């Protein structure tokens with residue numbers, strides 16, 4: 116019998132409790148204690164009252180508890196509890212992307228030196244088994260990129276803009292009313308959630324922790340319905356992507372809107388679905404698609420990790436991590452870009468055109484409603500960012516997104 120402690124009984128924790136209680140995972144598991152903030156709170160999923168505690172020591176100091184499932188969320192106190200559990204030789208399964216993105220190397224070291232296991236499948240892509248797949252792929256492959264739609268809320272918003280021809284703000288409001296987007300949507304729409312997930316995948320793929328400050332991050336708050344329609348008229352979908360790309364001796368990580376051709380798989384992953392594409396030198400390009408969040412899908416990934424702990428082999432043994440460096444991203448690749456720039460009167464139009472004339476494809480430029488829409492020639496990524504920064508500084512409303520052709 117494996118006794119374990121469950122830290123968190125919200126969406127994911129209650130789902131884990133239901134799967135374990137159903138016996139689907141086997142009869143050898145016993146949830147001995149459940150840590151919550153407020154044990155007296157009414158709950159949608161019921162569990163015997165004596166299981167609940169608000170004292171983490173009831174789990175961490177119980178020698179019968181050999182495994183701790185951490186599904187609370189946020190950096191603290193979860194980071195401290197995970198460290199304490201592993202230091203005491205207790206295995207840990209967590210869904211916490213924030214803790215893993217920042218401390219995966221340290222926590223794996225503590226686990227390995229204390230004969231414990233740390234698994235975190237549900238921290239990226241909810242129910243999609245991407246971490247275990249990537250840890251398998253890196254055994255034989257040199258990974259050149261990991262690219263994904265890793266946030267269901269923003270994919271849902273972009274899908275609705277495209278299908279219903281409504282504005283971003285309008286759809287965000289509806290998603291908030293449906294409980295699908297947070298009241299403070301920043302983690303989703305500004306890219307923080309995706310940044311942590313792509314940092315975890317990139318660290319595993321390239322063998323190096325990712326310094327958050329090195330991730331180029333641009334959210335989708337300023338996207339217009341006009342951008343979605345213009346992109347579609349050029350034959351593309353706009354998707355919000357996280358991407359880690361090997362570049363020379365290092366790698367770049369970014370979270371940005373990108374244009375993807377209509378006939379690519381990644382461009383056709385819609386609604387709240389997630390997709391992750393990995394590219395290895397032997398295996399080529401592989402896609403993993405599924406539900407990136409939600410009670411059952413995420414809890415399934417957590418319980419699968421619990422089963423891995425029982426097998427007593429380190430299934431993450433291929434993950435080797437060098438510390439993050441803060442050299443800064445280079446972004447010297449070349450891409451074509453979609454660019455939308457506002458102008459105000461003839462002088463402003465000709466001035467804007469002067470600034471960008473060497474970049475644009477003449478047959479792909481459109482003018483509408485005091486805005487210029489265009490597709491550029493292949494441009495160095497850093498130069499494009501610099502140019503768009505200058506245009507924005509001169510008071511123009513600017514939206515740009517690279518055209519991503521290297522996906523499935």
Ligand SMILES: NC(=O)c1ccc[n+]([C@@H]2O[C@H](COP(=O)([O-])OP(=O)(O)OC[C@H]3O[C@@H](n4cnc5c(N)ncnc54)[C@H](OP(=O)(O)O)[C@@H]3O)[C@@H](O)[C@H]2O)c1
Pocket residue numbers: 122123124125126127128150151152153154156169186187188189191192210211212237238241407408409410413
């Ligand atoms: N929801 C998803 O679909 C999903 C998908 C992938 C990954 N995740 C990750 O899974 C984790 C849990 O997410 P969730 O959606 O289940 O969160 P949630 O619904 O907000 O539940 C959080 C649970 O943790 C407890 N808790 C929070 N802080 C605590 C503290 N300081 N001390 C004791 N208990 C505390 C809460 O107690 P009370 O009930 O008393 O408030 C609650 O039971 C997060 O790391 C999240 O990023 C979630």
